[in-house]
Amino acid sequence: MRVCVFGSSSLNLDAVYVDAAFELGRTLAKHGHGMVFGGYDVGLMGAVAHGVAAEGGNVIGVVTEGLNQKGRDIFPCEELICESDLATRKTRMIELADAFVTMPGGLGTFDEFFVVVSQVKAGELDAKSAILNVGGYFDPMVEMLDRACETGLNSTDWRRDCEVFNAPEPLVEWLEG
Numbered sequence: 001m002r003v004c005v006f007g008s009s010s011l012n013l014d015a016v017y018v019d020a021a022f023e024l025g026r027t028l029a030k031h032g033h034g035m036v037f038g039g040y041d042v043g044l045m046g047a048v049a050h051g052v053a054a055e056g057g058n059v060i061g062v063v064t065e066g067l068n069q070k071g072r073d074i075f076p077c078e079e080l081i082c083e084s085d086l087a088t089r090k091t092r093m094i095e096l097a098d099a100f101v102t103m104p105g106g107l108g109t110f111d112e113f114f115v116v117v118s119q120v121k122a123g124e125l126d127a128k129s130a131i132l133n134v135g136g137y138f139d140p141m142v143e144m145l146d147r148a149c150e151t152g153l154n155s156t157d158w159r160r161d162c163e164v165f166n167a168p169e170p171l172v173e174w175l176e177g
Ligand SMILES: C/C(=C\CNc1ncnc2c1ncn2[C@@H]1O[C@H](COP(=O)(O)O)[C@@H](O)[C@H]1O)CO
Pocket: 005, 006, 007, 008, 009, 010, 037, 038, 040, 045, 067, 086, 104, 105, 106, 107, 108, 109, 110, 112
């Protein structure tokens, strides 16, 4: 399986997030899965790629022309794809993946997570999505999503193909199930 991982591009992150990202990468590779991600060697994005590489796993990176021009470090991926912009890059990452994992992050990470679950909701995508809820980071978002369903404002059960995990091992086992 090829798993797409979303996560923060920020620098100077707390070690609890970085360690969890590295461990996720190691777990994916130990289970024989490859990874597709945003391609840059920064933040949780980079940490998860280092984890995959540490176990000899395969990494595909999808970068953009605009971010390359900002001089961001690119992870040494087995395959590197360059797209024109963030939207095209996101589409490409989704096309390349069999399943999705969202790690803690900011606006870019939220955007990627919601695009995937919205496509599943609309029936455009048939894929599992897992949230790695490091340190309870996603608790408010999970609460909001549950509330959206309880009130009927969201017309489907967001948990249908989406689950929340505190550790990488059960997460990867769920993706495989
Ligand atoms: C100028 C800054 C960041 C540049 N933007 C991005 N760099 C790398 N990856 C990005 C960027 N914007 C969106 N992405 C994707 O979303 C996730 C990271 O975004 P976040 O906002 O940091 O959570 C990641 O999965 C990327 O695929 C500021 O330094």
